[in-house]
Amino acid sequence: MDQPNRVDSLFIHMFLILFFICLIFVNYIFTFKRQILLIEDGKGKICLIFWKISQIGLAKKLSVKKISLLDISEKLKISKSTISIVLNGRGDEKRVSKETQEKIVKYANEHNYRPNQLARGLSRGKSETIGLIVPNISDTFYSRIARRIERKARLSGYTVVYSSTGESRTRENELIQMMLDRQVDGLIIASTQKNQEDVVRLKNQQFPFVLIDRHYPDVETNFVVVDNAGGTSKAVEQLIKLGKKHIGFVTLKPGLEAIRQRLIGYEETLKKYGLYEGMKNVKELDPDHLDCEMMEAIKSLVQSTHKVDGIVFATHYLTTQGLRELRKLSVKIPHEIAIVSFGQMSFFDLIEPPITSVNQPVEEIGDKAVEILLDNLVEKKLTYDQQYLKTKLEIRKSCGKN
Amino acid sequence: MDQPNRVDSLFIHMFLILFFICLIFVNYIFTFKRQILLIEDGKGKICLIFWKISQIGLAKKLSVKKISLLDISEKLKISKSTISIVLNGRGDEKRVSKETQEKIVKYANEHNYRPNQLARGLSRGKSETIGLIVPNISDTFYSRIARRIERKARLSGYTVVYSSTGESRTRENELIQMMLDRQVDGLIIASTQKNQEDVVRLKNQQFPFVLIDRHYPDVETNFVVVDNAGGTSKAVEQLIKLGKKHIGFVTLKPGLEAIRQRLIGYEETLKKYGLYEGMKNVKELDPDHLDCEMMEAIKSLVQSTHKVDGIVFATHYLTTQGLRELRKLSVKIPHEIAIVSFGQMSFFDLIEPPITSVNQPVEEIGDKAVEILLDNLVEKKLTYDQQYLKTKLEIRKSCGKN
């Protein structure tokens, strides 16, 4: 009875020791969060490696599982490539059997598989994203365009990333760079027009982009702008039609091509009717000191000895600011002075008097821009698409309609 | 003289043959656009492989070179990892010599190296992007918030991706999904409030997000909203202060918590002053048939036997539409009926009479939302940040100020 007992106890001892070794081992793995890998070191030796599980892997376990191609691959014992092909709808083309396809699609749906767009973008070399850069997204004009662009882009599976430059050249440069870093496939830019250099660079690099609202006359690019000269021309003609003889123009300091064109439209039309009186009726304001300069401008137009009887404002913002000043001076609109705004605002009909405006085809600008851009994304074009869209005069009481 | 000649010609022949072989070889490479690889096949044999150059690689050659870590690595004979570390500013920490660091930084700057954000996002598991979902970006209220959010986010190195839902539950769901697919790090949502399910899912998955403007009272989340009840309360009190006894409320059909709160503020305040007349003075309109219902609502408030002498509009849009109807009926504001708008618009001072409004702290909403979100991105919080921001009454003539 002695011998067997001793053997038994020896077994128990060994068993216990093994058990503890296992415990320590498992503990080690859990404590340091490592996974075990068997690896051949190249010289024929096999190594045991305790690989650290990445933190990302852990975070995912906490949240409800986001599954990846690899996960599906492991569960279904089907290679990643086959799964990728099937889920991209190229299963038939690549001769994957119906059975396998069904199995994959079923599993993917059940587990709510969603491809990681970063990974996809990285490997496909494109991100299905287009960048939109505007001076100020909180300006209704641009936000309406943005909305339109977003809607249209979505129909083709694109996402829009946007940013506002605040009319700063540096910001615009930074933003373009940032968007390129994010691998956007194309850009739609309402440029500050102080940044010809970047635009030329984009063009030289054959990067797809479309300028909207503002374009660089010296650079041949795609663009969608409105017929600015034609717009102010309509405005001036309307005032002339009402019998106004001395028509003022309140605009911004030159810098934007659009603004220049609006001035040209004003001048040419007045000349055509023999009513041009030189630059004395033209007030070019600095956007940075708008309030103060507007006051002076309006006073000068309204109270000088050669006072005007009509004013065209070059932007919707100038119109509202100008209107505030006109109110302060108790000018009677349209009897003393009739006004027309280049650019509409939704509330122009609510003001007393309702404001006549040259309306820009906002929706069309957005639509065209996206169309042109998408065309360019599909194939590199050798020609440039340049659109001048027509404006539409909406006549209200501020220029004499009853 | 014979022998040497034969040897010479033999050399020349061999040389020519070799030369042609090389030519064919080079030609092959160029024609099929392959690059050559030496590869060990695992069984110890070395294989020569003609690897097809990927199309992406070719496209890059066409455009001005975008350089990658690998490019730098090859030129400088320094490993990718070292370069990555140095360019991320962790060179000192990781004990990379000053020399090497300088060399890398110099090269990177000279060649204008820019890391691919998709690749970085993929490997870091975050994209430095936040998603913004609003009902309608072309609504000034949201576009102003968007601008603010964008600015604030940029200061912390984040980009904003935005989209509009158009108040559609399905769209909202799709957009959230899309943004998750794009691996946004967090979301800011002005929800349609028909989508509690998704919000709960996000919450359960511990995904960082902040609701703005509209929150779900039944779900505990981060949010930034305004004190809606307090807002209408101020509006009603102002009307009462003017001696108005019968105050109407034009609002939207229930659905949004914010709208419900505004109604509560209206009711409670009237009750407090003993002026509550029940729901007959409350008009709840359907946004889908706003024009037509607004007409009826205004007629009913203005022309019935118990007509009101003051109206509070629950949103800025209702105010402008209501105003149009009031104009049609030639109602005198504020003498016959005084009005107050919940929500301001930039042009309210331009209208005749200028509109009194309950102003929402738009900038603050954006700022707070970003602050809270960024906090949550840095560390998972266990508590929720819930902000009720104060509104401010801006009194103008429409409710009796001179």
Add this chain to the structure above:
DNA sequence: TTAACATGCCTAACCGGTTTGGCTATTTTG
């Protein structure tokens, strides 16, 4: 009967970064 073709799936490179865990040589310490 054998070559040619079709079927069905897999292997491994690749996109462009980040990060961990060494490895080697030099310097410091005992």
Add this chain to the structure above:
DNA sequence: CAAAATAGCCAAACCGGTTAGGCATGTTAA
């Protein structure tokens, strides 16, 4: 003078997809 510490860098796995090319196996045509 050996051991330990430090400096300085690298190799390779990894993120999660896409894609070209290839390899069995079965079928058909010559």
